Amino acid sequence: MFGLEEKTFGVEIEFVGAQLSALEIHMQTELQGTGIAVHREGYNHNVRNHWKIVSDASVSRHIDYSRSDAIGGEVVSPILRGQAGLDELEQVLDAMNSHPDMNVNVTCGLHLHIS
Numbered sequence: 001m002f003g004l005e006e007k008t009f010g011v012e013i014e015f016v017g018a019q020l021s022a023l024e025i026h027m028q029t030e031l032q033g034t035g036i037a038v039h040r041e042g043y044n045h046n047v048r049n050h051w052k053i054v055s056d057a058s059v060s061r062h063i064d065y066s067r068s069d070a071i072g073g074e075v076v077s078p079i080l081r082g083q084a085g086l087d088e089l090e091q092v093l094d095a096m097n098s099h100p101d102m103n104v105n106v107t108c109g110l111h112l113h114i115s
Contacts, residue, residue, distance in 0.1 A: 005082035010047075011089060012111040014059045015096065016072040017103035023075075023096070024053050030095035036088060038075075038095075042068040051092060052076045059107050 018026075024040040031038060037050035042065065044054065053075050055063050060070035075096060080088060096102055 008079050008081045008115040009085060010079055010113040011077045012074050012109075013076075013093075013096070014056055014072075014074045014108040014110065015102055015104055016059050016061075016108060018099050018101040019069065019071050020053050020055065020073050021067070021069045022101070023099055026099045027051075027053075027075075027092070027095045030098060031091065034091055036091060038092075040068055047079065048076075049078050051078065058109075 020040050024038060027038045038053065039048075039050050040053045041048075042054065043056070044052075054073055055068070055070040056072070056074045057063075059072040059074070061072055063070040075092065077089065077092070080086070
């Protein structure tokens with residue numbers, strides 16, 4: 001049986017209220033010095049080595065595809081592993097939750113992918 005340290009996982013966290021461009025700047029500031037990188041991108045299914053902020057048609061409003069910006073979207077993790085991954089997830093959630101416009105409602109979901 002595999003222990004926690006061998007498990008890899010990824011998360012997708014949907015939200016409403018916050019503008020993607022403002023959330024990107026906020027999270028980069030909050031996570032400065034942690035080694036956790038966050039970048040806004042156009043919607044895609046590419047696995048990255050950084051956390052990405054993207055629009056999501058199920059929760060985003062006022063989508064500006066040319067600027068990869070919207071109000072509401074999702075934050076998608078890179079592949080995380082074990083306790084270090086859980087610790088990184090906690091830091092990212094704290095940064096997200098500290099944004100004044102961050103909110104969730106019944107339209108939002110959280111997707112967890114486990115190896």
